[in-house]
Amino acid sequence: MKTKPCLTLEDCKKIGAACEAEARKNKWNVVIAILDEGGHLLWLERMDGATPANAEIAIGKGRTAAVTRRTTKTWEDRIAGGRLAMLGMPVLPVQGGVPIVVQNECVGAIGVSGVQSHEDEQIANAGIAALG
Amino acid sequence: MMLKSVFTTAVLGAALAVSGGSSAQQPAQNPLDVIPEKMPFDIPSGTPITLDRAQAAVAAAIAESKKRDWRMNVAVVGPSGRLIAFARMDGAQRASINIAEHKARTAALYRRETKVFENAVQQGNLHYILTLDDVIASRGGIPLVEGGKLIGGIGCSGGTGSQDEAVCKVGAATINK
Numbered sequence: 585m586k587t588k589p590c591l592t593l594e595d596c597k598k599i600g601a602a603c604e605a606e607a608r609k610n611k612w613n614v615v616i617a618i619l620d621e622g623g624h625l626l627w628l629e630r631m632d633g634a635t636p637a638n639a640e641i642a643i644g645k646g647r648t649a650a651v652t653r654r655t656t657k658t659w660e661d662r663i664a665g666g667r668l669a670m671l672g673m674p675v676l677p678v679q680g681g682v683p684i685v686v687q688n689e690c691v692g693a694i695g696v697s698g699v700q701s702h703e704d705e706q707i708a709n710a711g712i713a714a715l716g
Numbered sequence: 717m718m719l720k721s722v723f724t725t726a727v728l729g730a731a732l733a734v735s736g737g738s739s740a741q742q743p744a745q746n747p748l749d750v751i752p753e754k755m756p757f758d759i760p761s762g763t764p765i766t767l768d769r770a771q772a773a774v775a776a777a778i779a780e781s782k783k784r785d786w787r788m789n790v791a792v793v794g795p796s797g798r799l800i801a802f803a804r805m806d807g808a809q810r811a812s813i814n815i816a817e818h819k820a821r822t823a824a825l826y827r828r829e830t831k832v833f834e835n836a837v838q839q840g841n842l843h844y845i846l847t848l849d850d851v852i853a854s855r856g857g858i859p860l861v862e863g864g865k866l867i868g869g870i871g872c873s874g875g876t877g878s879q880d881e882a883v884c885k886v887g888a889a890t891i892n893k
Contacts, residue, residue, distance in 0.1 A: 593804065593805055626803070629767055630799060636796045636798030643799075
């Protein structure tokens with residue numbers, strides 16, 4: 585049977601710290617959520633000043649990226665490009681969710697919410713980079 | 717006919733009890749009819765817990781869980797009931813992600829430990845509690861109160877209710893003095 589890598593809590597803390605550092609560097613207050621490959625929450629932090637709604641949105645973006653194995657920007661772009669039927673799919677199609685891929689396997693995702701969508705994604709990507 | 721006469725007797729009996737004041741004839745009083753003088757769990761909201769302190773509470777709960785070789789989900793919410801910090805330990809059951817958050821939210825929104833609800837249902841037979849909004853009648857959710865003000869809630873899930881509570885108490889102790 586196939587075996588695949590899996591995120592540990594320590595991995596999550598490392599990813600989260602990198603995301604938080606990127607946010608702090610830019611003086612952004614956001615929520616960072618890390619989920620496993622099934623879209624289940626592993627780790628979350630709401631930085632002081634982020635809104636309660638950001639917590640839900642970050643999880644939604646992360647879940648979308650995790651279970652669809654692609655960035656939420658992909659979904660946003662396709663819908664913005666005219667594929668309105670995709671609004672009916674079980675996704676949160678707003679940039680800021682990025683899958684975590686290790687050894688060609690999706691092991692989870694990062695969802696960020698709190699600033700402009702492209703900035704949210706910038707923070708998520710800083711977390712991806714930290715995993716090496 | 718039979719029914720009617722029974723009914724009449726019952727109504728008359730009640731009326732007599734009221735007018736005559738013979739308490740021996742009164743049916744058992746519904747304890748829910750009692751009107752307490754003061755509000756229960758009357759805790760005002762304070763400034764929401766900061767991220768640093770929320771993470772410290774989560775870390776304390778996880779450290780306790782590790783010590784006992786348990787695998788838990790730990791959630792801290794603000795007074796609004798929304799997540800501030802969350803962590804799932806390696807191998808913790810996934811169903812407990814939402815349960816941990818639910819316990820934290822219920823503890824914060826109702827300003828009391830979720831054990832209060834568990835006791836009400838389990839020992840008090842107050843099943844109506846389960847019809848209230850967003851209740852979880854299982855121990856392991858504790859409000860975070862500082863200086864008499866509610867600043868959030870913490871919830872743990874992954875084991876038995878008693879295991880959840882043991883870990884949750886350690887997390888809550890970082891705030892509740």
